[in-house]
Amino acid sequence: MTDRPAAPNHGWIYRDRVAPSEAGQWVCAWYAQHHRHSPEAVWQARLAAGEIERNGAPLTADGPLAPGDRLAWHRPPWIEPTVPGSWAVIHDDGDLHVIAKPGGLPVLPAGGFLEHTLLRMLERRHATDPAGLPRPVHRLGRFTSGLLLCARRPATRAWLSARLRDSTPAQPNGIGTQRGSCRKLYRALLQPPLPGSPLLALAPTDSLELSTPIGRRPHDQLGTIWAAACPADPTSPSLAARSTLTLLRRSQHSWLVELLIATGRPHQIRIHTAAAGAPLLGDPLYGPGGLANPQALPGDGGYQLHAHRLGIPLEDGRRLDLEAPLPAWAVA
16 A cells, blocks of 8 residues: 655634634634634734634734624645555446555545545546536545545535435344445444443354444533433433444453444444443543543544445435455454
8 A cells, every 4th residue: 555655735724713702702702602713822923824714814912803704814834644555446437436545545534634635635636527526425534444435526426425425224134225324333442341342242143232322422522512412401412322333352451343334423332332332452542431532632543443335225226235354453
């Protein structure tokens, strides 16, 4: 596999608009509240360096904001880390383009990645493609490997995106064949379950339904983050989520499992297994209870998760069943 080496990008402009309820806040305090990766003193230094604009004009001093103010932070170029730079194409019919994404490659710009993302590499690779540019339909975590759907037609992306969010799969050992349903099958390495975990009752080939709702919870660095929903807070919206876990192999140090997911919620597998008392082995973010470590971020690596098989309906009524080769750690 060819890596894309660490290299500087050309910087980026982050744009925001001030809500009416935020009027009167000072600029640097507003930035520190909304973008918690940097304290107020750092935003003061950025303002002094001429990096912040308000309503199209450079700011020369901190001051109160007005409703509807447009803010822009001109972030200077930074060095993006080395990432995988190649992948296998699993399927391409001129519209639908399916790849086996390598672990370590971000899909979309975020978390300090701009040029070293799958989207930017697709834009460069297919710039002269007469069929058009394939764009990602969904997102896999940076360190999740396996099947990633892209499509050239906006209508195809919209169709598939809706079906990936919610589907009605068949039983764990069957192929979902209902019209409009998706079958999404992953493999993951878990840490051995903690005492009291319902997974402790499983023998190889046994299955367990996981249905912990997923919602936004407070996070020191991000403000909020997706995690197991808080049942004691009815005002915090939550999303229903369903996964079926099947035990494939267990050892003293790890459990290999297969997960059939019936919904496509953010970080669903990482949250569901952690909530069941067996977080992904090496996951720095999600721990017991499905809660997030306040010192970790979604893009932090260390876990093993692979999108192995995918059965998807096409707009013309046909189905397409796809498979990404298993990495060595995922072979039962």
